[in-house]
Structures are given as structure tokens and as C-alpha cells.
Amino acid sequence: MQRFGSVIQVKPEKLEEYKKLHKNAWQGVLDMITKCHIRNYSIYYKDGYLFSYYEYIGNDYDADMAKMAADPTTQKWWDYCEPCQEPLDTRGPGEWWANMEEVFHHD
Template identity: 30%
Template sequence: MRYCFNLQVRPERMAEYVERHQAVWPEMQDALRATGWRNYSLFLRSDGLLVGYVETDDLAAAQAAIARTEVNARWQAEMAEFFTGIDGRPPDESFVLLTEVFHLSEEK
């Protein structure tokens, strides 16, 4: 299944946020893959709106699996300072899911 979500990056931290994501820890990438996250992308608008896209068989299960990893706990702790509106929760537990309203299929 496809999932899309958004978060808000602090405008004054956007450059560093981008920098950090150009060098995501290999062990974090491995953990995401191992816990069912596929085709995972993040897009950042100039005002700090972050839009994420991920494919997974079961988002709740993928989130629970990644949450059990030590590397994710470290990554989320480091990333939390970049976001507004997460109220002390880890970013990966704070995103707002968007509803898919259209998808162009490969088939006619």
C-alpha cells in the first residue's frame, strides 16, 4: 500500500535537515528496509512543509517494527529538534497521514 504524510520542519533548521538526510546512517537505512519500508521518499517545500511517501504492506506494523530498533530511537531523538508541532513525541509517531484521492494506474 502507498502512504503519504506530512510534518513541519522549523524554517531556520531546514538546511541542516536536508544535510542530515543526504547522509542518513546506513544502519538506519538497513533498519527501514528490514522492517518493511519501501520506496520511501521525503520532499521539502521552501516553507518547511515536509511530505513523505512510503510503500509498505502494513503501515502500523512497519512503524511498530522500526520503533523497536535501537538505531531508530537514536535517529528520532536527533531529528525531533527539527520539527514543530510534535509535542514531545518522536517525529515518526507524529506525522499526519494524508488521504489518497487519485492514483494513475499503469493499467487502463
Template identity: 30%
Template sequence: MSWLAPVHPPSEPKAQPSPSSSVSQAQPQPQPQPQSQPEDARRIHQIVRLNPQDYAAYKECHAKVWPEVVAQIRASNIADYSIAYDRDTSLLFASFKYTGRDFEADMAKMRAHEPTRRWWAMTDAFQQSVNPGAVSSEKAGTVGEDGKKVPGWWKECEELFYLP
């Protein structure tokens, strides 16, 4: 899936002794190592348009995200999730890290979770997808009547730069 950008833990530079120093120096203290991530961990970026008149309601509901939805997001191997808003374009920008091994299976579990489906129905009503053919968050990734995969409600974006 080209829209999934690999997340690689930052590599720590190794301390090198100074070539001009002939005097024995104390050994440098070991640096803490970053937590390892699965090799297939991905950062995912998405956009959708927010109806400007729904800004206050959208912001308010995200200040009080339902605990069942938060639990399901975490159970679906999604972490470091944020949504930003650009008032000039009315675009919402989502970014998160997927740390699981089977994205499609984890998204199917999310679609099967009743509280998440109700959450999506509520929040989709505030939004307009910019993805041609998108139907809803719930239908994203499923097979439509025409036998084709239904596009995501949120449009996936390509990551062009990442500095860990």
C-alpha cells in the same frame, strides 16, 4: 486503516487485432509484466512542519542517513520512500510504499530499533508535528497514559489520486 491507500499493479491492455485487417499479422511480442505486489501493499503519505531555521541541518542529515536506519526501514517493509519540502509553508511531505502484511508490527520493530530511535530524536527536534496530541516519532502508535493511541508525529494524508 483509512489512511492506507491500496497500490494495485497497472494492468496491461491486451493487443487486439485490427478489425479492418484480413491479412494474417505477426503476433505481438509479449509485454513485460509488472512485478506483483502483496494485495495489501499500501502507499502512505504524511506531512510534518520543518522549523525553517533547521532546513540546512535537516537536508544535510538526510544526505547521510545512517546505514542502520536505512536497513531498518527496508526490514520494516518500506520502499520507494521520499521526502519533499515546500518552502512557502515549511511542510515536509513524505511518501512511501508499505509492502508488508502487518503494519503495526513492523512499526513496533522500528520503534524497538535503538539507532532509529536516536535518528527520530534528532530529526524530531527539527520539526513541529501538525497532528494534535502527537508526542514524538517514537511514541507514535503506542498507547498513552490515558489509554488512547498516541497520534503519529507525521500526520497521515489521504491519497486522492494515483496513476500507476
């Protein structure tokens, strides 16, 4: 199992819209997250930033992420979510949400 943390800014005028979208997340999107071996997925908010955490339990992360990105329902969902977000200037190449380095973990 791999743990992933990532961060992105949320546009202040879009915060309530973003919260509403996730309060009523589409079942097809949730199903795809599960099919792509993601578990324990959470998004937190603080001071203009969204923090995402999830656990990946599959064997081929790149293939599963490509599968998710190719899904028409997920693409439509992203069309609604992405205008609410502002990526960090320091994100890596090809990243929307900036991946974070894990510096501590305790079970």
C-alpha cells in the same frame, strides 16, 4: 502494497540541518526501513512543509512500525530529526507526521 503520504512542518532555522542529516542518512536506519518492508521512500520540501511518501509491502504494518520504533539506532536517529520538526496541530492521536488521505493515484 499500500501507499502512505504524510506531512509535517520543518522549523525554518533547522531546514539545512535536516537536509544534511538526510544527505548522510545512517546505514542502520536505512537497513531498518528495508527490514520493515518499506520501499520507494521519499521526503520532499515546500514552503516550510515536509511531505513523505512510501510504499509498504509487508503483511503486518503495525508490527513492522513497532519493530522500527523499538530499534535503538532508529530511536537515536529520531533524537536528531525530531527537534527539526514541528507536528501539525491537526495530526491524529499518536501521530508525529500527520497521515494524509490519498485522493488520486494512477500507475
